[in-house]
Amino acid sequence: GGVHVPLDPSFPTERLAYMMQDAQIALLLTQETLASSFANQSTPLICLDSAWPQIAQNKDKNPTTPVKPHQLAYIIYTSGSTGQPKGVMVDHAALAGHIDTVIDLYNVTSADRVLQFAAITFDVALEQIFLALGSGATLVMRGTDLWTPPEFDQQVLDHAITVADLPPVYFHQLVQYWQTARPTFLAGQLRLILVGGEKTTPETVKLWQELGAVGTKLLNAYGPTETTITAAICDLSAYPLAETTSALSNLPIGRPLPNRSVYILDIHLQPTPIGVPGELYIGGAGLAHGYLNKPALTTENFIPNPFAPSERPGRLYRTGDLVRWIAEPDGSEENSPIIEFLGRVDHQVKIRGFRIEPGEIEAVLTQHPEVQEAVVVAQGNQSNEQQLVAYVILDIIIDESNPQLSSALSQYLQQTLPAYMIPAHFVVLDALPMTPAGKIDRGSLPAPKPTSSTVAHKSPDTETEEILAAIWRELLNLQAISIHDNFFHHGGNSILSLQFVSHTHRAGLQLQPKDIFLYPTIAQLARIVGQDTETSAPQIAADPVTGSAPLTPIQQWFFDHHTIDIHHHNQSMIFALRPGLDVVCLQQALQQLLDHHDALRTRFIPTDNGWQQLYLSDDKLSFHQIDLARLSAPEQTQCLATEADRLQASLNLTAGPLMEVALFTYGTD
Numbered sequence: 001g002g003v004h005v006p007l008d009p010s011f012p013t014e015r016l017a018y019m020m021q022d023a024q025i026a027l028l029l030t031q032e033t034l035a036s037s038f039a040n041q042s043t044p045l046i047c048l049d050s051a052w053p054q055i056a057q058n059k060d061k062n063p064t065t066p067v068k069p070h071q072l073a074y075i076i077y078t079s080g081s082t083g084q085p086k087g088v089m090v091d092h093a094a095l096a097g098h099i100d101t102v103i104d105l106y107n108v109t110s111a112d113r114v115l116q117f118a119a120i121t122f123d124v125a126l127e128q129i130f131l132a133l134g135s136g137a138t139l140v141m142r143g144t145d146l147w148t149p150p151e152f153d154q155q156v157l158d159h160a161i162t163v164a165d166l167p168p169v170y171f172h173q174l175v176q177y178w179q180t181a182r183p184t185f186l187a188g189q190l191r192l193i194l195v196g197g198e199k200t201t202p203e204t205v206k207l208w209q210e211l212g213a214v215g216t217k218l219l220n221a222y223g224p225t226e227t228t229i230t231a232a233i234c235d236l237s238a239y240p241l242a243e244t245t246s247a248l249s250n251l252p253i254g255r256p257l258p259n260r261s262v263y264i265l266d267i268h269l270q271p272t273p274i275g276v277p278g279e280l281y282i283g284g285a286g287l288a289h290g291y292l293n294k295p296a297l298t299t300e301n302f303i304p305n306p307f308a309p310s311e312r313p314g315r316l317y318r319t320g321d322l323v324r325w326i327a328e329p330d331g332s333e334e335n336s337p338i339i340e341f342l343g344r345v346d347h348q349v350k351i352r353g354f355r356i357e358p359g360e361i362e363a364v365l366t367q368h369p370e371v372q373e374a375v376v377v378a379q380g381n382q383s384n385e386q387q388l389v390a391y392v393i394l395d396i397i398i399d400e401s402n403p404q405l406s407s408a409l410s411q412y413l414q415q416t417l418p419a420y421m422i423p424a425h426f427v428v429l430d431a432l433p434m435t436p437a438g439k440i441d442r443g444s445l446p447a448p449k450p451t452s453s454t455v456a457h458k459s460p461d462t463e464t465e466e467i468l469a470a471i472w473r474e475l476l477n478l479q480a481i482s483i484h485d486n487f488f489h490h491g492g493n494s495i496l497s498l499q500f501v502s503h504t505h506r507a508g509l510q511l512q513p514k515d516i517f518l519y520p521t522i523a524q525l526a527r528i529v530g531q532d533t534e535t536s537a538p539q540i541a542a543d544p545v546t547g548s549a550p551l552t553p554i555q556q557w558f559f560d561h562h563t564i565d566i567h568h569h570n571q572s573m574i575f576a577l578r579p580g581l582d583v584v585c586l587q588q589a590l591q592q593l594l595d596h597h598d599a600l601r602t603r604f605i606p607t608d609n610g611w612q613q614l615y616l617s618d619d620k621l622s623f624h625q626i627d628l629a630r631l632s633a634p635e636q637t638q639c640l641a642t643e644a645d646r647l648q649a650s651l652n653l654t655a656g657p658l659m660e661v662a663l664f665t666y667g668t669d
Contacts, residue, residue, distance in 0.1 A: 001067050002027075004074040005087075006120040009034045011418045017041065018084060019077055022293060069093035075292055076123045076225050079348075079356045079421065083363030087292035090123075094228040094286045099130045101257055102230065106192055106219075108163060110136030115156075115164040117142050124197060127229045128165055137163075145514050146170075146494050148501055149177035156185050165194040165221070168204060169495045175207040177502075188215035196221030196230065198350040198386075199341065200251055205236050222253035222341065225355070226301070226317045228286035232256050232339060252326065252338045259285040262339065263316065264323055269306055274325040274337055279345050281316040283308075288317075320346045347442070349378035351386050354420045361390065361423065364416050368409065370395050375432060376423060377442055387491055389448050390423040391432065424491030458482045464509065464526045471503045472522065483522040492516070504529075548605075548614050559604075559611045567652050572644065583625065583663065590661055591621045604653040622650075622657045629667035640664060 005023045007016055009030075016037070020028070025043050032047040046054065073092045080086040108114065114132040116139055118125040132139035140159045147155060152174060155161065166174070171193070178186070193216060195204075200220055208218055216237075223231035234254025256262045264278040265271060272278035283305050290298030305314040322345050325337040347358050358376035365374035373393040378386045390409070406426045413422050425448035433444035460466040460483055469481050476490045487497075497516045504511045509529045519525050559566070594600050601619040605612050626643055628636045647660040 001063065001065055001071065003072045006074075006076070006125075008119065008121045008418065009037055012414065012416055013037065013040075014416050015085065015418065019087070022084075023075055023087060067092055069096075072289065074123075074126065076121070078225055079354070079360050083360050085360075086294055086297065088123075088225045089289040089292055090225075090228055091289060094288070095126065095130070097259065097285050098228045098230070098257075099127070099134045101259065102127060102131060103135045105233065105257065106131070106163065106194075108132075108135040108137055112137040112162045113140055113160050114138070115140050115142065115161050117164065117166060118197075122197070123225050123229045124165060131163070145512075146498065148498055148513055149174050149181070153181065153183045153185070156183070156190055161185075161190060163192045163194075164190060165196065167197050168195045168200040169198070170498075171195050172201070172204040172207075173495065173498050175204060175211065178211055179207065182211075186211065186213035186216050190216050192217050192219070194219045194221045196223070200236075202241055202251055205239065205251065206241055208236075209238065209241070220251060220253060224282075224317070224319055224321075226288045227260070227282045227319075228288065230257060231260050231282050231286065232262065234338060250340050250342055252340045253323070254338050255336075256282070256284070257286075263307065264325060264339070272324065274327065277322050277324045277342055280319045280321045280323045280339070282319060283314055283316045287315055320344055320348055347377070349386065349388075351378065351388060351420060356388070356421055358388075361388070361413065361417065361421055364413055365390060365392060365409070368412050371409075373432060375440055375442065375445065377445060379447065387425070388421070388423040389425045389427060389445075391427045391429050391445055393429055393432065419488065420493075458484055458523075460522065462526060464529055465522050467507050467509065468504070468522045468525055468529075471500060471507070475499055475503070481522070483526070485521060487516055487520045492520075548612055555604075555611075555613065567654075568648065570648060570651050572648060574644075586663070587621065587623050590623065594619055594621050594659060600659050602658060603656055606654070616656075619656070622660050624660070624662040626662055626664050628664055636666065 003023075005019070005025060007019060007028075009016075011019075017040070019025075020038075020041060020043060028038060028041070028043045028045050029048055030038070030045060032050045035045055035047055038045060048055075070091050070093060072089050073095045075087040075089050077085040077087050102108075108131055112132070112135070114128060114137050116125065116128045116132075118128060129139060131137070140155075140161055142155075156164070195218070205218070218236045220234040220236050221230045222233070223229050232253045232255060234252045236251065239252070260282060261284040263271060263281040263283070265281055266278050281303075287302065290302055301318050302315050303318060305316045308314040322342040323339050324342060326340045328336060328338050349356050349358065356378075358378075361376045362374045365371050365376070371392050372395055375391045377389055377391075379389050380386060392409070405428065409426050410422055427446065427448050429446075433441040460469045465483050469483065472478060472481050472485075472487070472490075475496055476487075476492060478490060481490075487500075492500075494513070497513045500516060501511050501513050511525065511529060515525060515528065519528060595618070598615050601616045603614045603616065605614055624643075624647070626639070628639055631639060643662060643664075647662055650660060651658060
């Protein structure tokens, strides 16, 4: 009966704190490695990777309290124009009804394998998860790494994936790769691909259709979060495109799903004729309750349905999307027009699937002490991908080419906004262009100039650095680049990281997409090119942790719940070693292990204020060598068990040691 509120741990602490306060989070499920991000929160934590003893103490039966359809199932936060995100409230009836609809619409059965690709903060992740769980299909989790096209193909084959829902920009990377790769799974194994979350281009669909993948259906999915994930679908598998893609800039989003109703209305809430643009309104099943703690905004965007009968009043959600009815090409369904997506009525944009209110970024920018005014828009880059551009009027006179400008404003925004809301470019203007009506003329804002380095410039020294720099200049539209510049501070993103890796492979350099997240500068990447990055991370010198420290949440829980034999909650392992072992080297290696891992040098001390942990500056390895060579086999077994019990009993959280090692020798054999 609880409400699911997904939080992205990569968000700034201030944004996470706002969401938790706004939603009044009662319990936070996380992992031990992320617990420190919520250290200042009073919300109870459960670390699912380490708290199973605590979880096991709870009841293992389903709760008897029935969940009612109108009760909330989840709250998804999206960008808000006031400077704070807004929480969209969706109930169980809407979610359950939608899942039933799409299982039937996509013909998903227990034989399918559904790819869970989206981040959990997207509502489409819920569709991907429950599409599988609600039909008995298998759910295939992507994980945190974004697959390259070859990796995607291999994963589809390895896991026999049959249904995949992908972002349009990522799908475009795949179809470009498939022009030469021609994967066999398009002959029928991967039977359904959905694209959605942002606008799909005709260029992408044209490339797809050229593949001739008759065994795979391609659907274009449309739906705001406020209408429960997906509200309309269009089959693009064989949709007739114009002879040249330049003659067609928009693609249809099709028709509404069952139990949904759509209206295209003018400013007077009157229906528009076929071919005439209007704003899209959505009604029927699936509408959200509204926005959490924002009644005025809810009233503004969820209006009474003027076309509903008085005995069954309903609501409509005002999407802000500009659309029009168009005739179905070739008259495939006579007298049944479809919807063509044209753009936005307001200034809201979608970047890589994230819905963004530029006003939220503008509100944060204008809080900067040197910024008078700010306007943020989305513009296409040289790769025809949307990116954010911020135009600012400053209180101080500064040269726009000042290398510190973008860096300073970007770092300021990063304190409050997630990475996908940080503009790729910052442009300084003396004044904002205005229309005759006195409004900002966004169409007259100048295109950003190619940027240069924002840190002290350091040119490439090696051939590898020069190759990487040339790729960056091309992908990021940079005139000059320092080997110490950060890829993501110049407009880089996860999709561009795939293109970057593709370019490096063609240049004969071996990198993976995750490398650029771990090593985001040319200097760092050049050092690990061609190496096994799992084992070749830069060595960072760090002094041992010493002194006292408060308990972590999971440690506090341990001492709160274990009052008997607290020293004996340990783990033991036994290893069979090869003959000829150098015992001295083994002892030295284990001592290094003890020195390196601070947790193994910890002592837990009871104080008047509870337990506290103390890190020792050094700790001598407790190492025992026991010769069993002269004993019979039964005696060896008995001695081994006895010594193991003694060693485990000697562990002591307060006095130490926390690690015991024993080497049992059986003779020269």
